[in-house]
Amino acid sequence: xxxxxxxxxxxxxxxxxxxxxxxxxxxxxxxxxxxxxxxxxxxxxxxxxxxxxxxxxxxxxxxxxxxxxxxxxxxxxxxxxxxxxxxxxxxxxxxxxxxxxxxxxxxxxxxxxxxxxxxxxxxxxxxxxxxxxxxxxxxxxxxxxxxxxxxxxxxxxxxxxxxxxxxxxxxxxxxxxxxxxxxxxxxxxxxxxxxxxxxxxxxxxxxxxxxxxxxxxxxxxxxxxxxxxxxx
Numbered sequence: 001x002x003x004x005x006x007x008x009x010x011x012x013x014x015x016x017x018x019x020x021x022x023x024x025x026x027x028x029x030x031x032x033x034x035x036x037x038x039x040x041x042x043x044x045x046x047x048x049x050x051x052x053x054x055x056x057x058x059x060x061x062x063x064x065x066x067x068x069x070x071x072x073x074x075x076x077x078x079x080x081x082x083x084x085x086x087x088x089x090x091x092x093x094x095x096x097x098x099x100x101x102x103x104x105x106x107x108x109x110x111x112x113x114x115x116x117x118x119x120x121x122x123x124x125x126x127x128x129x130x131x132x133x134x135x136x137x138x139x140x141x142x143x144x145x146x147x148x149x150x151x152x153x154x155x156x157x158x159x160x161x162x163x164x165x166x167x168x169x170x171x172x173x174x175x176x177x178x179x180x181x182x183x184x185x186x187x188x189x190x191x192x193x194x195x196x197x198x199x200x201x202x203x204x205x206x207x208x209x210x211x212x213x214x215x216x217x218x219x220x221x222x223x224x225x226x227x228x229x230x231x232x
Contacts, residue, residue, distance in 0.1 A: 001043045001044070001096060001097055001098045001099055001100075002041055002042050002043055002098070002099070002100045002101075002102070002120070003042060003043060003044045003045075003046060003091065003096075003098040003100075003101050003102070004036045004041075004042045004044070004045045004046065004101075004102045004104055005046050005047075005048055005083075005084055005087045005088075005101055005102070005103050005104070006029070006032050006033065006036070006045070006046065006047045006048065006058075006063065006103075006104045006105070006106050007048050007049075007080055007083045007084070007103065007105070007106065008029055008047050008048065008049045008051075008054050008058070008106040009049060009050060009051065009054075009069070009074045010049065010050060010051030010053070010054055010074070011074060011075070011076070013076070014211060014212050014213070015210070015211070015212070015213060015216055017053075018106075018107065018210070018216075019049075019054055019106045019107070020053060020054055020057045021216075023109060023216075023219070023220065023223070024109070024220060024223050024224065024227075027057045027061075028106060028107055028109065028210075029047070029054065029057055029058060029061070029106045030057070030061045031108060031109040031111070032104045032105065032106050032107075032108050032111060033045060033047070033058065033061045033062055033063045034061065034062075035104075035108070035111045035112065035113055035116065036063075036102075036104055036116070037062055038113045039113035039116045039117055040113075041102075041116060041117060041120055042102070044064060044091075044096070045062070045063045045064060046063065046064050046065070046066065046087060046091070047063045047064070047065050047106075048067075048069050048083050048084075048086070048087045049065065049068070049069055049074075050068055050069040050070065050071055050073075050074040051074075055068070066090070066091075066094065067087075067090045067094075069083065069086065070086075073086055080103060081186070081189065084101065084103055084186055085186060085187060085189075087101075088101060088183055088186060088187065098183050099182065099183055100120065100123065100180065100181070100182055100183070101180075101181055101182075101183055101186060102116065102119070102120070102178055102179065102180045102181075103178060103179040103181075104116075104177070104178050105176060105177060105178070107210040108176075108177045108178070109219065109223055110177075110206040110207065110208060110219075110222070110223070110226075111177050111178065111206075112206065115133060115177070115178070115200055115202060116178060116180075118200050119131040119132065119133070119178060119180045119200045120180055122180075122198045122200060123180045123181070123182070123198070126198045128196060128197060128198045129181060129182060129184075129185035129190050129192075129196035129197065130179060130180060130181040130182075130185060130190070130192050130196055130197040130198070131179075131180040131181075131197065131198045131199070131200055132174065132175075132178060132179040132180065132192060132197060132199070132200065133174070133175035133176070133177040133178055133179075133199075133200050133201075133202050133207075134172040134173065134174060134175050134199040134200065134201055134202065135172060135173065135175045135201065135202045135203070135204050135206075135207045136170055136171070136172055136173075136201075136204060137171060137172070137173060138204060140160075140165050140168045141171055142157050142160040142163070142168045142169075143155065143157070143160055143161070143165075143168075144156045144157070172199065172201070174193070175202050175207045176207075176209055177202070177207070178200075179192060205222070205226075208222055
């Protein structure tokens with residue numbers, strides 16, 4: 001049994017009600033649910049929330065809320081892994097037997113079904129614990145700088161100051177969209193950022209964190225630009 005679990009708590013501070021705030025005409029949460037449905041991968045699409053309004057939106061767009069998350073797992077300090085383990089245990093107690101779980105973040109309007117499908121295929125083909133979305137950095141991280149206490153700058157890795165950018169290793173970061181994993185791996189608390197995982201590489205134009213009001217505005221511009229291109 002393949003299950004999508006979308007964590008969506010109600011207490012967002014930097015963008016109030018972020019998970020159900022209207023984004024380009026729909027509640028933000030709706031995008032993740034619709035992409036999960038269009039992938040045709042999942043036996044169940046579950047939203048884990050403690051918030052009745054979020055649960056109502058989830059149900060409206062075709063996801064299930066068979067249980068409400070406890071308040072103890074809905075504060076600013078609870079990590080996603082704890083929420084996933086709780087959801088797996090809740091489903092198991094109800095008689096389900098999930099074998100593969102995909103965590104989808106609720107703020108993923110750029111997520112595409114084909115990458116969810118690729119993630120599941122890689123999880124199975126490589127017999128790995130996890131498969132998750134990554135993307136490249138837009139600038140060589142080996143040339144990162146810091147601002148000092150006296151408001152000057154210094155290189156974090158000065159040995160790379162005069163190395164050509166094309167000679168520096170291309171590196172990746174978590175794209176923050178989805179995390180496929182086996183139930184055993186989640187319950188055993190295996191480390192995701194390790195040799196236990198395989199990457200699903202996304203193009204940078206499909207990746208945007210949405211954590212601050214500035215992120216929200218940028219994401220809106222990106223989404224509208226993509227819609228214009230699709231309609232040409």
